[in-house]
Amino acid sequence: MIDKGRLIKTFCELVRIPSVSPDDKEFIAYMEKLLKKEGAKSTTIDTFGNLIARFDAKNSSSKDAVLFSCHGDTVSPGIGIEPVVEEKVIRSKGDTILGGDDKGGIAEIVEMLRSAKKHPPLEIVITRCEEIVPAGAEMLDYSLLKSKMGYVIDMDAPSDVIIGGPTAFFVTVKFKGKPAHAGVYPEKGISAIQVLAEAISNLKLGRLDEGSTANVGVVKGGTASNVIPEDAELEVECRSLDDKKAREILKEMKTVFNNAAKKFGAGVEIKEETALVAYSIPKDSKVVQITINAMKKNGIKEDVKSMAGGTDATHINLQGKIPTVVLGIGGRMYHSTDEYIVIDEMVAVANVITTIVEDLA
Amino acid sequence: MNTERLINTFRELVKIPSESPDDKEFISFVEKIMKLEGAKTKKDAYGNLVAKFAAKKSQSKTPIGFCCHADTVKPGVGIKPIVDKEKGIIKSDGTTILAADDKAGIAEVIEMIRAAEKHPPIEVIITRCEEPGSLGAKNLDYSLIDSKMVYVIDEDSPDTVVIGEATHIHMDVTYTGRSAHSGCEPEKGISSIQAAVRAIYNMKLGRIDEESTTNVGIFQGGEARNSIPEITKIMAECRSLNHEKALKLSEDMISAFRKASDESGTKINIETNMVSHGYKISADTDIVKLFVTTLKKHNINPDVKYIVAGTDAGLFNEHNVPAVVVGAGCREIHTKAEYAIISEMETMTKVLITLVEDLA
Numbered sequence: 001m002i003d004k005g006r007l008i009k010t011f012c013e014l015v016r017i018p019s020v021s022p023d024d025k026e027f028i029a030y031m032e033k034l035l036k037k038e039g040a041k042s043t044t045i046d047t048f049g050n051l052i053a054r055f056d057a058k059n060s061s062s063k064d065a066v067l068f069s070c071h072g073d074t075v076s077p078g079i080g081i082e083p084v085v086e087e088k089v090i091r092s093k094g095d096t097i098l099g100g101d102d103k104g105g106i107a108e109i110v111e112m113l114r115s116a117k118k119h120p121p122l123e124i125v126i127t128r129c130e131e132i133v134p135a136g137a138e139m140l141d142y143s144l145l146k147s148k149m150g151y152v153i154d155m156d157a158p159s160d161v162i163i164g165g166p167t168a169f170f171v172t173v174k175f176k177g178k179p180a181h182a183g184v185y186p187e188k189g190i191s192a193i194q195v196l197a198e199a200i201s202n203l204k205l206g207r208l209d210e211g212s213t214a215n216v217g218v219v220k221g222g223t224a225s226n227v228i229p230e231d232a233e234l235e236v237e238c239r240s241l242d243d244k245k246a247r248e249i250l251k252e253m254k255t256v257f258n259n260a261a262k263k264f265g266a267g268v269e270i271k272e273e274t275a276l277v278a279y280s281i282p283k284d285s286k287v288v289q290i291t292i293n294a295m296k297k298n299g300i301k302e303d304v305k306s307m308a309g310g311t312d313a314t315h316i317n318l319q320g321k322i323p324t325v326v327l328g329i330g331g332r333m334y335h336s337t338d339e340y341i342v343i344d345e346m347v348a349v350a351n352v353i354t355t356i357v358e359d360l361a
Numbered sequence: 362m363n364t365e366r367l368i369n370t371f372r373e374l375v376k377i378p379s380e381s382p383d384d385k386e387f388i389s390f391v392e393k394i395m396k397l398e399g400a401k402t403k404k405d406a407y408g409n410l411v412a413k414f415a416a417k418k419s420q421s422k423t424p425i426g427f428c429c430h431a432d433t434v435k436p437g438v439g440i441k442p443i444v445d446k447e448k449g450i451i452k453s454d455g456t457t458i459l460a461a462d463d464k465a466g467i468a469e470v471i472e473m474i475r476a477a478e479k480h481p482p483i484e485v486i487i488t489r490c491e492e493p494g495s496l497g498a499k500n501l502d503y504s505l506i507d508s509k510m511v512y513v514i515d516e517d518s519p520d521t522v523v524i525g526e527a528t529h530i531h532m533d534v535t536y537t538g539r540s541a542h543s544g545c546e547p548e549k550g551i552s553s554i555q556a557a558v559r560a561i562y563n564m565k566l567g568r569i570d571e572e573s574t575t576n577v578g579i580f581q582g583g584e585a586r587n588s589i590p591e592i593t594k595i596m597a598e599c600r601s602l603n604h605e606k607a608l609k610l611s612e613d614m615i616s617a618f619r620k621a622s623d624e625s626g627t628k629i630n631i632e633t634n635m636v637s638h639g640y641k642i643s644a645d646t647d648i649v650k651l652f653v654t655t656l657k658k659h660n661i662n663p664d665v666k667y668i669v670a671g672t673d674a675g676l677f678n679e680h681n682v683p684a685v686v687v688g689a690g691c692r693e694i695h696t697k698a699e700y701a702i703i704s705e706m707e708t709m710t711k712v713l714i715t716l717v718e719d720l721a
Binding site for chain 1: 527529531542543544545547548550552554555558559561562566567568574575576577578579580581582583584585586587588589590593596597598600669670
């Protein structure tokens with residue numbers, strides 16, 4: 001049985017330990033001690049500093065390990081967090097985040113370990129630096145893991161079941177024009193701002209289809225109002241749940257940038273980075289079905305969907321070995337000082353994952 | 362004239378810092394010198410100095426004006442002028458500007474007063490804050506000015522006679538859209554970058570005609586790659602030697618900016634500033650002919666021209682006081698490499714002396 005008071009106490013303890021990325025190693029060390037105390041058979045800190053804790057099966061002959069993963073770091077302001085437990089929610093005092101993202105998930109996993117009557121072998125992974133680049137999950141030593149399926153707890157509502165994420169490309173474009181005094185001899189210049197205007201006018205931006213988006217997020221061009229701008233830089237991205245589609249959009253964008261530069265005789269430098277790689281877990285796969293079933297048992301109607309962003313599950317699924325879905329924490333307004341945890345939802349998540357491991361035992 | 366005295370005056374002047382807008386102490390210093398030289402002085406409400414000298418050995422009742430600005434650009438504190446006799450120049454020690462812009466002109470005017478054997482009534486006008494956009498000249502109390510012509514000494518080379526400047530209008534434009542996560546819910550956002558691009562895309566930029574130009578010099582928008590950009594700021598300008606044309610160009614640009622805002626559903630804020638008010642003076646007018654003749658007497662071939670930059674001359678002309686701009690003998694202004702050419706400062710002083718003696 002889930003012990004609500006114990007869950008809240010664990011949560012409050014965890015959020016009081018600061019772990020603003022990348023300074024999350026002390027917290028990871030704390031977690032290693034805690035999980036050992038809860039009976040971990042062995043723990044490993046990989047070269048990046050991610051924690052892997054292994055638990056033997058309990059009252060079960062199952063050999064198939066299950067992965068539960070949360071990240072140990074938080075965004076700022078995350079130092080000196082003082083959780084305020086109200087009747088229904090837990091908040092910060094207002095001058096920091098709460099740190100429920102992702103310590104709510106960690107507290108739920110700890111509560112699951114304490115209350116599950118039986119479970120298969122478990123691998124608990126606490127990653128570093130999910131909020132920054134490179135993410136701990138990107139640097140994780142996957143040879144240390146044996147799980148056959150996995151759960152990342154890092155979304156909002158207890159009904160969330162994330163089974164897909166997008167491919168995302170980050171594109172940085174630099175146009176090089178030619179400077180000249182704008183009032184004296186503008187004909188000697190090439191305006192990099194005109195080139196960027198030409199390019200952006202020809203880009204398809206916003207929602208492109210149900211699973212695809214594109215954005216020009218940041219533009220910086222020019223140095224002074226009386227100089228024909230020599231340089232302009234654009235930070236662009238495109239995403240699609242369909243990897244092939246994302247590549248097509250990227251290719252189109254690059255053509256637009258090159259054509260715009262050509263039209264004005266400007267130089268162009270395009271740098272692309274694969275930020276996320278798409279994954280898609282079939283709805284009828286075991287990891288999804290077990291989850292839906294466990295939610296039903298706890299009176300929760302599942303909300304199975306894909307998301308536009310990345311989580312640690314993106315990196316885990318990229319390895320192609322451990323099909324991993326993302327579940328909710330039971331919190332809202334992450335990354336803000338208004339962040340809060342809904343106590344009943346945190347209890348619900350702990351119940352769902354306890355049911356999952358008991359069903360898999 | 363006395364070159365040694367001219368250089369000493371100049372060195373004294375540049376040692377007193379007067380970075381705009383902190384030029385009041387310097388103005389008081391110049392006021393003292395003017396009084397010592399026999400002027401009646403007055404500061405207007407803004408702090409501009411007007412020093413009036415009575416005619417000397419002359420029956421002339423028509424005053425002639427000379428204008429220089431008191432302020433300098435940065436870095437202008439702790440200037441140590443170095444006289445390089447070999448090269449015939451005065452420079453800074455490399456850590457500051459020299460401030461020959463415009464204190465070479467002031468030194469020359471002072472030397473002219475001291476050395477001229479005769480002259481008509483003279484008005485010396487020392488303006489504040491020219492560098493940020495002729496704020497002193499904009500706020501000058503023109504009722505204090507009796508001159509019918511004013512020579513603004515604020516160009517580089519002594520052969521220069523500027524008879525026209527462009528009207529220059531600066532525009533600060535801010536588009537405010539609505540931010541949203543660009544991957545999750547782009548439909549909830551409105552991109553301020555796209556709004557601004559919409560305006561610029563159809564804008565005629567660069568050389569508009571032989572006397573007019575436009576430019577979008579700065580474009581900065583957005584907060585993060587994965588966020589629909591909420592704020593975009595643009596700095597644009599237009600210039601024309603024809604004042605009406607410049608006004609029309611800025612109106613066209615502003616309406617294009619507004620149209621893009623309407624069409625995109627973004628909010629827009631536009632601030633315009635007339636940096637300089639253009640003017641054109643005919644080469645046949647007395648003020649030009651007189652100076653050209655004087656230059657020729659000193660074997661200088663006059664370079665009579667229009668420029669696109671703004672000086673205080675535009676404001677005098679706007680107030681119906683004909684003004685042209687002439688050179689002080691300096692180069693590389695607004696940089697730490699700025700220097701004054703001693704021979705050119707001498708020449709300019711001699712030209713000024715001839716000018717006032719001829720008018721006596």
